[in-house]
Amino acid sequence: MKRNSINIISLGCSKNLVDSEHLIRQLQANGFTVTHNPDVVDADIAVVNTCGFIRDAQEESINTILQLAQAKQQGRLKRLYVMGCLAERFMAQLIDELPEVDKFYGKFNWNKLLTDLGKIYRSEFEHERFLTTPPHYTYLKISEGCNRFCAFCAIPLITGRHKSVPMPQLLKEVEHLASTGVKEFNVIAQDLSSYGKDLYGHLALPELIEQMAAIPGVEWIRLHYAYPTEFPYDILPVMAQHPNVCSYLDIALQHISDKVLTNMRRHIGKAETLTLIDRLRREVPGLHLRTTLMVGFPGEGDKEFQELMDFVRQARFERMGAFAYSEEEGTYAAQHLTDDTPDAVKQQRLQQLMELQEEISMDIQQEKVGKTLRVIIDREEDDYFVGRTEWDSPEVDPEVLISKEKSLKMGEFYNVRITEAMPFELYGSVE
Numbered sequence: 001m002k003r004n005s006i007n008i009i010s011l012g013c014s015k016n017l018v019d020s021e022h023l024i025r026q027l028q029a030n031g032f033t034v035t036h037n038p039d040v041v042d043a044d045i046a047v048v049n050t051c052g053f054i055r056d057a058q059e060e061s062i063n064t065i066l067q068l069a070q071a072k073q074q075g076r077l078k079r080l081y082v083m084g085c086l087a088e089r090f091m092a093q094l095i096d097e098l099p100e101v102d103k104f105y106g107k108f109n110w111n112k113l114l115t116d117l118g119k120i121y122r123s124e125f126e127h128e129r130f131l132t133t134p135p136h137y138t139y140l141k142i143s144e145g146c147n148r149f150c151a152f153c154a155i156p157l158i159t160g161r162h163k164s165v166p167m168p169q170l171l172k173e174v175e176h177l178a179s180t181g182v183k184e185f186n187v188i189a190q191d192l193s194s195y196g197k198d199l200y201g202h203l204a205l206p207e208l209i210e211q212m213a214a215i216p217g218v219e220w221i222r223l224h225y226a227y228p229t230e231f232p233y234d235i236l237p238v239m240a241q242h243p244n245v246c247s248y249l250d251i252a253l254q255h256i257s258d259k260v261l262t263n264m265r266r267h268i269g270k271a272e273t274l275t276l277i278d279r280l281r282r283e284v285p286g287l288h289l290r291t292t293l294m295v296g297f298p299g300e301g302d303k304e305f306q307e308l309m310d311f312v313r314q315a316r317f318e319r320m321g322a323f324a325y326s327e328e329e330g331t332y333a334a335q336h337l338t339d340d341t342p343d344a345v346k347q348q349r350l351q352q353l354m355e356l357q358e359e360i361s362m363d364i365q366q367e368k369v370g371k372t373l374r375v376i377i378d379r380e381e382d383d384y385f386v387g388r389t390e391w392d393s394p395e396v397d398p399e400v401l402i403s404k405e406k407s408l409k410m411g412e413f414y415n416v417r418i419t420e421a422m423p424f425e426l427y428g429s430v431e
Contacts, residue, residue, distance in 0.1 A: 258270050
């Protein structure tokens, strides 16, 4: 066991990861040796940053805590702390059920951990993070919370109402990170579309991205988790005009049936959704859309599911994820709607939807064969260098596998001629 050492274990989404990175920097500034490793218990202290979004994520968080609690009982760990979304949502129950944990913190008060460790929050490092990603890319969290209150979603129960990070603070963080060599910024929020409305009285995402694009060293800006209702259309000319704003948008649509969308409380219908997609593609040439869809929500019968399948065929999303509805405690759907679709039917629909998307993805990937694309290199494996195009977000999107004919540097851009395509990866060689 290493003395004066802390292991941070970050679970769930990239928004959690940003919190963990800020915490790591503060701990380092206070003299701790910090690691970020879920697989090794070799520190005095472990801190688990939990996810509480859906049941599977909750179970992963609980299992991780239990494993570390066992390590503490065996003397391999001195202290165990838990923070993040699960702790924010189920604090009282966790305190009762997990006495091995020394203290719980929510999503927003992790600074108190420093005080409990006898240290202080170092405000001079407020804009700094210890990156757990490769040094050439990072995530930029521009807001917390959500005011949408979709029927299925527990996020507002955890994070509260939407709260934007002030623009000067974000720009200072981007300037600092770019000065250290970060080239790619994946902009994230629970609701990207609403950025700035609470602070400035208007949707300020276009203004933020325009100013980010002007910062030296910022090569790629990619937008994640926009909301379709009250979409900030002024972002589209910004995307079209700035070469370093990727032609990529992650916008969760969830469904297309008016009946299901109404049950979901999405405040948007089929006609508006189709108009939105048409305008996005028309105003941003070469745009790659990533969306998330849900099957099995209350109100989705065979007819509504078929409507969803037809929609996916028509929209031809370049990137798409999907999941089966699962009832979450405390949500509107759990309290007011009946989850009456059998799990087997949900899984069958999910499989059909993803098989259709695989066909669409294969067609779209094949269109890239013979083209030369700008690719950033993430890592080296035994047989290939592995990189991504502007249309590929880390962890979730396809990668480009590049033959080892030349030696390539991590974090550098290369022009890669695509020679072969699979549904979820491309193959190529450097020109």
